[in-house]
Amino acid sequence: MCAEDGPPDGADVTEYKKASHQAPLKGRSEAARFYMYAIIKTGGKQYRVQVGDKLKVESLAVEAGAQVTLTEVLAVCGDEGLKVGTPVLAGATVTATVLSHGRGEKVRIFKFRRRKHSMKSGGHRQNYTELKIEAISA
Incomplete structure (x- = not known):
C-alpha cells in the first residue's frame, strides 16, 4: 500500500x-x-522520495538553483498502484531543484600500530548536493 x-x-x-x-x-x-512516491537511484544509492522532500545525495555537477531530471527511477507508487522497473521504469522521471552544495560531517580516521610508535591520523568530509523534489512522473 x-x-x-x-x-x-x-x-x-x-x-x-x-x-x-x-x-x-x-x-x-x-x-x-x-x-505518490518514487524510488530513485543516484550516486550508487537508492532513495524513497515524495514531492516536497529535501534530500542530500552524492555530489552532482550542476549549479545551485538549476533543475535536475533523474531518470533512474526504480519504482513508482501512485494512483495506478505500484509500478516496478526491471531494473528501471521506462519513461519515468523525477524532477528536482538543486538547493545547495556542501560538505558533510568530518569522519575521523586513526591508524595505530602497537609497540611500534607508529600512529597516523586523518579525516574525510564527503561532498553532497541538496535537492528538493518538485515532480514525479510515471
Whole structure:
C-alpha cells in the first residue's frame, strides 16, 4: 500500500483513513494522492522520495538553483498502484531543484600500530548536493 506514513500535515485524518482502506487505488481522495512516491537511484544509492522532500545525495555537477531530471527511477507508487522497473521504469522521471552544495560531517580516521610508535591520523568530509523534489512522473 502506498499510504504508509500517515496523513500529511493539515490533511483530514478521517478522509485519509477512508481513502487508505478502499480497495482499488484509482478511486482515492486527494488526501491519499499526497502519497505518490518514487524510488530513485543516484550516486550508487537508492532513495524513497515524495514531492516536497529535501534530500542530500552524492555530489552532482550542476549549479545551485538549476533543475535536475533523474531518470533512474526504480519504482513508482501512485494512483495506478505500484509500478516496478526491471531494473528501471521506462519513461519515468523525477524532477528536482538543486538547493545547495556542501560538505558533510568530518569522519575521523586513526591508524595505530602497537609497540611500534607508529600512529597516523586523518579525516574525510564527503561532498553532497541538496535537492528538493518538485515532480514525479510515471
